[in-house]
Each structure stands twice: as structure tokens, then as C-alpha cells.
Amino acid sequence: MADTSTMVETTITLTINGQACTGQKGQTILEVAEANGINIPTLCRHPWLTNHGACRMCVVQVENERRLVTSCAAPAVDGQVVTTHNEHLSKLRQMSLELLFAERNHICPFCPATGNCELQGQAYREGITHTRYDYIFPVLQPDTSAPYFVQDHNRCIVCGRCVRACNEIVGVGTLNFGHRGSNELVIADLGVPLGESSCINCGTCVDVCPTGALFEKRQPYFTRQPEMERKLAICPDDDLGCAMAVLTKSGLVARVEGAEEAPVNGPLLSWRSRYQLLEEPYQRVLSPLVRNAAGVLEPASWDEALDKVADGLSVGLQAALFDGAMAPVAGLCSGRLPSETLEAFHQFVTADCRSMMVDTLRGDERRTQRAARSLHEGYRECDLEAIREADMVLVVGFDPMETHPVLGAWLAGLQHHQQVPIVSINARQAEVAKQANLALKQRRGSAQAVILGMLCQLLDMAQLTRRTDRETQVRWRSHPPDRVAVEAGVPAEDIIRAAELYAQAKRPVILYGPRLTGIGNPTVIGLLWEMAYFCGNTTADGAVRVRGFHSEANAAGAEQIGFRGGADLETAQAIYLLAGDDPFEPLPQLREELEAAPSVVLQASHLGPLTEYADVVLPSLTWSERGGSWVNVAGLVQSFAPVTSPPAGVLSDEQVLARVRARLAERQVATPMEAVDE
Numbered sequence: 106m107a108d109t110s111t112m113v114e115t116t117i118t119l120t121i122n123g124q125a126c127t128g129q130k131g132q133t134i135l136e137v138a139e140a141n142g143i144n145i146p147t148l149c150r151h152p153w154l155t156n157h158g159a160c161r162m163c164v165v166q167v168e169n170e171r172r173l174v175t176s177c178a179a180p181a182v183d184g185q186v187v188t189t190h191n192e193h194l195s196k197l198r199q200m201s202l203e204l205l206f207a208e209r210n211h212i213c214p215f216c217p218a219t220g221n222c223e224l225q226g227q228a229y230r231e232g233i234t235h236t237r238y239d240y241i242f243p244v245l246q247p248d249t250s251a252p253y254f255v256q257d258h259n260r261c262i263v264c265g266r267c268v269r270a271c272n273e274i275v276g277v278g279t280l281n282f283g284h285r286g287s288n289e290l291v292i293a294d295l296g297v298p299l300g301e302s303s304c305i306n307c308g309t310c311v312d313v314c315p316t317g318a319l320f321e322k323r324q325p326y327f328t329r330q331p332e333m334e335r336k337l338a339i340c341p342d343d344d345l346g347c348a349m350a351v352l353t354k355s356g357l358v359a360r361v362e363g364a365e366e367a368p369v370n371g372p373l374l375s376w377r378s379r380y381q382l383l384e385e386p387y388q389r390v391l392s393p394l395v396r397n398a399a400g401v402l403e404p405a406s407w408d409e410a411l412d413k414v415a416d417g418l419s420v421g422l423q424a425a426l427f428d429g430a431m432a433p434v435a436g437l438c439s440g441r442l443p444s445e446t447l448e449a450f451h452q453f454v455t456a457d458c459r460s461m462m463v464d465t466l467r468g469d470e471r472r473t474q475r476a477a478r479s480l481h482e483g484y485r486e487c488d489l490e491a492i493r494e495a496d497m498v499l500v501v502g503f504d505p506m507e508t509h510p511v512l513g514a515w516l517a518g519l520q521h522h523q524q525v526p527i528v529s530i531n532a533r534q535a536e537v538a539k540q541a542n543l544a545l546k547q548r549r550g551s552a553q554a555v556i557l558g559m560l561c562q563l564l565d566m567a568q569l570t571r572r573t574d575r576e577t578q579v580r581w582r583s584h585p586p587d588r589v590a591v592e593a594g595v596p597a598e599d600i601i602r603a604a605e606l607y608a609q610a611k612r613p614v615i616l617y618g619p620r621l622t623g624i625g626n627p628t629v630i631g632l633l634w635e636m637a638y639f640c641g642n643t644t645a646d647g648a649v650r651v652r653g654f655h656s657e658a659n660a661a662g663a664e665q666i667g668f669r670g671g672a673d674l675e676t677a678q679a680i681y682l683l684a685g686d687d688p689f690e691p692l693p694q695l696r697e698e699l700e701a702a703p704s705v706v707l708q709a710s711h712l713g714p715l716t717e718y719a720d721v722v723l724p725s726l727t728w729s730e731r732g733g734s735w736v737n738v739a740g741l742v743q744s745f746a747p748v749t750s751p752p753a754g755v756l757s758d759e760q761v762l763a764r765v766r767a768r769l770a771e772r773q774v775a776t777p778m779e780a781v782d783e
């Protein structure tokens with residue numbers, strides 16, 4: 106039988122408006138009322154945030170209390186008798202609302218939030234037809250300096266939601282209050298324009314603003330929220346695994362918002378997912394394109410395009426049929442795509458094209474990590490929780506503010522709220538270096554020397570808690586900080602200071618990312634694992650407090666499926682690129698290889714940097730049209746349904762691959778695993 110004693114102890118009963126209401130100890134009066142279906146008006150309260158008690162809309166009368174109580178902040182007490190609505194309370198709420206209207210320039214018909222504004226909504230509900238107070242009509246200049254949203258003090262009710270969101274959810278603490286009384290304003294940093302402030306453009310403040318005081322530049326006219334459909338989707342821009350709420354109207358994406366239920370990021374999003382994903386800098390590919398004799402891509406029928414694809418692939422495939430060897434066909438696929446599409450592509454290349462040259466567009470990042478794992482067996486990297494609880498962060502060759510902005514916000518939050526020191530080791534100009542407590546900008550290619558310098562210093566400081574062999578010690582000792590300083594071009598005292606900060610911390614975490622893995626030096630990764638391991642910085646389950654990140658949202662999924670080709674594109678007779686909507690920019694070497702390949706097929710949703718190399722372009726889906734599963738950097742699998750439908754005639758990637766496979770089978774150059782079924 107279930108033990109109900111704890112439940113009984115924590116259950117409380119209140120009488121609200123004559124109705125017996127049960128709740129739990131620790132809840133506020135407002136929470137108990139809401140849980141029992143009783144509505145109390147609110148304005149400054151937001152479910153994502155702590156309570157502020159600023160607007161007094163939620164005031165209630167509690168029997169035997171001499172003063173009115175703000176129900177959003179007052180704890181519910183067993184036996185309380187509460188009144189939430191009567192004439193007196195209604196008059197007070199009306200007065201509060203009228204004062205809010207009179208203090209600023211709320212001209213509702215000209216406000217971007219009209220119809221979707223909580224202030225306006227409350228005014229209607231309280232039956233306000235006009236204000237009894239003179240409008241002050243203050244002269245307040247909107248701040249348009251931020252790239253994606255506007256702050257208009259004219260519509261601000263100083264509820265503080267944005268200030269709390271910036272502090273509590275984001276952690277950067279850009280927003281604050283300035284001035285006093287009715288002149289009180291929400292300011293950025295010490296009163297600078299938002300565009301010049303520490304704001305990271307995450308837009309969380311815009312999400313929580315109840316009025317039109319913060320609105321997106323892209324969407325000055327808000328579509329009314331109730332008319333929108335809301336679905337969750339993955340942010341395809343990095344492998345942290347951030348989920349976001351996508352609001353659609355008439356089948357089109359209207360806006361992206363934070364989602365409290367997102368398991369990794371909660372309501373926090375980056376400017377990339379919230380704003381950049383909605384931009385469409387290139388033209389959509391709606392039907393096949395084939396390069397003509399004059400070298401120009403022109404619209405073609407599916408039949409013509411599939412023939413051209415089969416022509417290109419057949420050269421390599423026929424050679425392989427004759428030899429019984431692997432075909433010189435290479436397949437590169439965006440690692441942003443869901444596992445189901447990656448699997449279909451992997452099978453297409455390995456089974457239908459009989460080639461093992463299959464990888465993701467940024468497969469070099471995973472290759473370097475894989476090489477490190479084979480050189481240094483037995484290390485396992487920590488989960489994301491270890492980052493959230495870190496008391497020191499060492500960021501090596503990685504700029505999370507740029508490539509993984511939500512992770513960057515976590516670091517900013519750790520630094521802002523818990524004074525967690527951040528040390529950056531980066532040869533490039535990096536945003537994280539600007540925020541770091543200590544930034545080492547070494548010469549390119551000398552990150553390894555700097556890490557060895559730190560290890561030498563840690564050894565000298567007797568900071569190792571695990572025994573190292575003599576050979577390892579000799580290797581580390583051969584890199585004293587003063588010698589590394591000359592080689593790497595960073596002051597020896599900075600290397601020593603970095604080692605000291607690392608040694609002083611109890612739960613330091615080391616983060617590295619695409620830049621470090623992309624340059625292909627597995628030794629550096631191995632040294633980071635050794636640093637954590639030999640200094641005893643492991644989690645309870647034995648993982649080293651080190652975590653590497655990738656640019657591709659489903660890099661871990663691709664690795665599980667077996668994208669390990671290390672495609673040697675120089676020998677490829679044909680290259681098949683499944684890019685989807687990946688804004689991938691090829692590096693010079695890949696450009697050369699694409700130029701040299703006799704045949705290049707591109708499956709992409711938009712024209713873009715890869716188009717110029719393609720002989721045939723086939724349509725593909727965008728992020729909002731895809732459904733499937735993604736595996737994040739820590740192994741979390743998340744599945745999402747498509748948010749929008751593709752335009753008429755645009756097929757799924759699997760359907761396009763099936764058409765190509767069928768055409769190859771017709772030519773009898775491929776032996777499909779199964780009968781083709783779109």
C-alpha cells in the first residue's frame with residue numbers, strides 16, 4: 106500500500122471565495138488558487154521566473170490580515186480564508202492599471218502587441234473604459250540598437266520580467282532598473298544602448314515581456330498568439346540539443362520562442378535558433394536543376410535530372426561492377442539531419458553505390474576525437490550536468506559564444522552568479538576570451554605546448570592525485586612554462602596562473618570544440634583528458650570532467666550510424682552531397698576536390714555556397730519540414746515531428762534517394778537491397 110503519510114503532512118486546505126481548496130506546503134496563495142481553477146489577475150508574475158511582487162494586480166484579502174496580500178508572493182497557509190474578487194479589490198486593480206496606462210504612452214492601436222498584450226487584456230477584463238488620471242506623456246526614445254529586437258520604454262510597465270529573465274534564465278544580467286519612481290526605466294548594463302551592452306541577443310526578455318515594450322524587429326506586428334499553432338523542434342545549429350517552440354500560422358513559421366519543457370536548455374535559446382534560422386538568404390530549390398552545356402543551372406524535369414544523376418554515378422559504379430571493387434563514389438551528408446535521414450543516406454552510399462566513402466560534411470571533427478580515443482583508451486567524457494556545476498571552466502580552442510551560444514550563456518551565468526573563473530586558450534579572436542578572467546592567445550598551432558606547460562606546472566605544484574608513469578612525467582616536464590612562453594607567444598605567468606586556477610577548483614571542467622577537433626590534433630584532446638584524470642577531476646561515475654562539442658547537431662547520431670568514411674575525395678569519380686538546409690561553406694581543399702570531380706550531385710533546400718560545384722541540384726527539406734530523432738553531445742535522443750509541410754512538389758530526402766536508387770536499378774548498375782518503395 107502506498108505511504109500517504111508524507112502527502113498528508115504536506116497537504117494544506119484553504120478556503121478561497123468560499124470554496125475549499127487543497128494545495129501543498131510551499132505553494133503561494135496564487136498557485137493554490139490556480140490549481141483549484143480560481144483565476145487571480147497577474148502582470149509581473151511569469152511561470153518561468155521568481156516572483157517580484159511589483160504590479161499588485163494579484164492582491165487578495167486574507168481573513169485576520171490587516172493588509173492586502175500579494176498572492177503571487179505570499180505563502181499559502183493551512184486554514185487561510187481568502188477572498189480574490191470583490192468590489193474593493195476590483196477598484197484597486199482598476200486604479201493600478203489606470204496608473205500604468207497614464208505613466209507611459211500606451212496608445213494601444215499603434216502598439217505591436219495590441220491584441221496580444223497582457224496589460225490591455227487585464228484592462229478589458231477589469232472593465233476599464235478610460236483612465237481617471239492625466240497621461241504624463243513622457244518623452245522616451247525607443248532603443249533600436251540591438252540587432253533583432255526593439256526596446257520601447259513608452260510601453261514598459263516596469264514589471265521586471267525582462268530583468269529577472271536576463272538574470273535568472275540567461276544569467277548574463279545585462280538588464281537592470283535605472284532611475285526612480287515613475288521615471289524608472291529598464292536599462293542595459295550601466296545605461297548604454299542595448300546594441301553596445303553585454304546583451305547576447307538571446308531574446309528571452311522579449312519572450313516574457315507582457316506588453317509591446319520589447320518586440321522583434323522581424324515581426325513588429327505580432328500575430329495573435331491564440332491563432333498560432335505551437336510545436337517543438339530541435340535547433341539544428343549545434344550539438345547541445347536545444348529544443349525550441351515554433352509558432353506557425355497558416356502553415357508558415359511565424360516565430361520561435363523558448364520552451365520551458367525543453368530538457369537541455371529550458372526556455373533559453375540563442376540568437377541563432379530564435380532569429381537566424383528564420384532568415385532565408387538564398388533562393389529555395391523547388392524542382393530539379395541541371396547544368397546545361399553553357400555551364401548554367403536550369404530547371405529540368407525529374408526524369409532529366411535523374412538521368413543526369415545516374416550518368417554521373419554510373420561511371421564509378423560500372424567500374425566497380427566490372428572489378429568487383431568498391432566504387433569511387435563519395436557521399437557527404439549534413440550532420441544536422443535526423444538519424445533516420447542519415448541512415449537512409451548511409452545505406453544509399455554503402456549499399457546502392459557500393460562505396461565506403463561516406464561521411465558528414467564536418468566529419469573531420471569526429472575523426473579527430475575518434476583518433477584521440479584510439480590513442481588514449483578508457484577515457485569517457487562528462488555529461489552536461491558537470492558543466493552546470495563547474496567551479497572553474499577551461500575553454501580550449503573553442504568559442505562557445507559563437508558556435509554554441511546557449512552553452513556560452515551558461516558560462517556567462519556561472520561567471521555572473523557564482524563568480525566561476527573562465528580561462529580561455531585560443532589562438533583566434535574569440536568572444537569567450539573577451540569575457541574570460543584569463544585569456545591566453547597563443548600562436549596558431551601551439552595549443553598543445555600551452556597545455557603541456559600547464560601540465561608541467563601542475564606537476565611542479567604537486568597537484569596530481571593519481572600516479573603517472575615516468576615517461577609521461579618526462580614528457581610534461583620538458584615543457585616548463587618559461588620555455589612554452591617563447592614557443593607559444595604567451596606570458597609564462599599566464600600559463601602558471603591558468604594552472605593555479607585549475608588546481609584551486611574542486612570541479613573544474615575543460616571544454617573544447619569544433620576548432621580544436623577540426624584542426625585534427627588528437628594529441629591535444631588526449632592531454633586534456635590526462636589533465637582532468639591525473640588531477641582527480643572525474644565525476645562520481647568515473648568520467649573525466651572534459652567535454653568536446655561539434656558543429657553538427659546530430660554528430661553523435663552520425664557516429665552511431667557509422668559515418669566514419671574519411672572520404673578520399675581525390676579519387677572520387679562522383680560526389681553526392683546531401684546538404685539539406687545546412688549553410689555549410691566548403692574549405693579550400695574541398696572546393697578543389699569538388700571542382701576536380703567529374704560529377705557532383707547536390708541535394709539541397711536552397712541555392713548556396715555548394716551550388717556552383719553541382720552538375721545536378723535536387724530539392725530537399727528545411728529544418729522546419731523535417732521530423733525524426735537527433736542525438737545530442739551527451740547522448741540524449743530527442744524526437745520531433747515536422748513543424749511545417751514542404752512546398753508542393755518538394756519530396757523528403759528519403760523519397761529523393763529512393764528515386765535515384767530506382768533509376769540506378771533501371772540501368773542495372775546498382776543492386777538495391779530492397780524493392781524501391783517511395
Ligand code: SF4
Nearest residue numbers: 271304305307308310
Ligand atoms: S536578449 Fe537576452 S541577454 Fe539580451 S537583454 Fe534580453 S534576456 Fe538579456
Ligand code: SF4
Nearest residue numbers: 261262264265267314
Ligand atoms: S520591458 Fe517588458 S518585461 Fe521589461 S519591465 Fe518593461 S514591460 Fe516588463
Ligand code: FES
Nearest residue numbers: 158160161163177
Ligand atoms: S502578479 Fe503579483 S504583484 Fe504582480
